[in-house]
Amino acid sequence: MKKHILLIDPLEKLVIKKDSTLMFALTLQKRGIETYLIFEEDFFVSNGDAPKLKVHSFEGSFEDDNCYLKDFKLTESLDYQIDKNTLMHMRLDPPFDGRYLRFLWMLRYYKSLGVEVLNDPDGVLLFNEKLYAYEQESSLKTYVGSSKEGFLGFAQEIMAEGHRELILKPLDLYQGIGVQKISLDDDYAAIFEDKVKQYQGPVVAQPFAKVVEQGEVRSFYFKGKELGSILKVPKKGEYLANIAQGASYSRYDLNENQRRECEKICNELAGYGVHWIAFDILGDSISEVNITCPGLVVEVSSAYKRNLCEDIIDLL
Incomplete structure (x- = not known):
């Protein structure tokens, strides 16, 4: 079984209770899979022998719903020898700027060592999350x-x-x-x-698009399979269907057109090693194809009353 290394932002930048990456890391650990976190200050490449990176072990627990996190903390640091039995996860939040681009280039180097990276940095480099959505026939x-x-x-x-x-x-x-x-x-x-x-x-x-007043869909896919979808509804009188800015959410069933569009995109991106995808959908139009650090897994899991990271691990 592969060991998992998650490249993430500093914990102080994250909302621990509902962070998708920490939820995933904790679920991996509870499944008995060796898992570590690494922060950008500890991440580097060095040619020659595969580098030893300083990684961090952790512990934490879930609320009774097994979705929202109750607590999370780092425990110890250790030197980890990267090898082909490592699966690295690119989980740095955007913006997709020069900093982000440099980390993608560095992750490409680890691919040359036979390390699997998810999502594949080549795929993330090729597809802008908004522009790729605008290429679709159903786009606004x-x-x-x-x-x-x-x-x-x-x-x-x-x-x-x-x-x-x-x-x-x-x-x-x-x-x-x-x-x-x-x-x-x-x-x-x-x-x-x-x-x-x-x-x-x-x-x-x-x-x-006035349809946003009725809500925007977030549909979460992994390896071409829909794991769950929610409808995010803006606060009354507002137009941003963003949960971080006060939108409510509830479980949602995709219609046939929405599902067909999502599956078509998943099939195309799979050829570039991009398997973790979160779609934003207005009406039948996909407005964004989130592939850099897809989030809201906690909220979608909560709507389905089960931890969807379990499904990701099964598909891995």
Whole structure:
């Protein structure tokens, strides 16, 4: 049985109670699988002999629901010799910036040593979580760029279709950070230019989809199998279906169109070693294909009243 090393952010940055990575690590451990955490300050590559990395053992427990974490702490550090019997998990949170890119390059080096990395860094490098969703036929009409002229043309086009509101958001952030709804009666060109300046490059523009007021779906897949889906509903009067920002959630059954789209994408990404995927879906349109550090496993597990990390381990 392979040993598991999870590359994660510092514990102080995480919400321990509902962190998907810590839930997974603790579930692996409770299944009797040797599992360690490693932080970016301890992660390096060195040619020649396979490096010994400082990894950390841990202990913790779940609440009675076996989903939310009651407690979690590091116990000791030790030197670990990386070998082909190691499965490394890339579990650093985005943004997908220069820092993130460097760690993907470094993880590619471990692949050259015969170490399996999940999700495969080559696949994560190739597919932007938002742009890949926009490639799909069912996607919402979308503009991505920093060209004012291109944006103005897009805005005029969607106004001609009857839209009066627009969503602007960064291309590489997460958890609803930077998402802004604007009226097309406002000075939307100036707002767009401010966004481009703020994020130093291309931004995403889409017509506001009122369906989000009824909720956005998060569907969690592993190795092509749907493990569970929830409907995230924004707080009344708001438009961000983000649990970290107050959205409620409940169990959800995918319809045939949604399931077909998710399975098609899973089949394609499997060829690039990307198996851990969380879809965000508005209506029948996939709005995001989360592959960097798919989260909300705790919340989806809670909705299903069982720990879905058990299913991941079985599929591994």
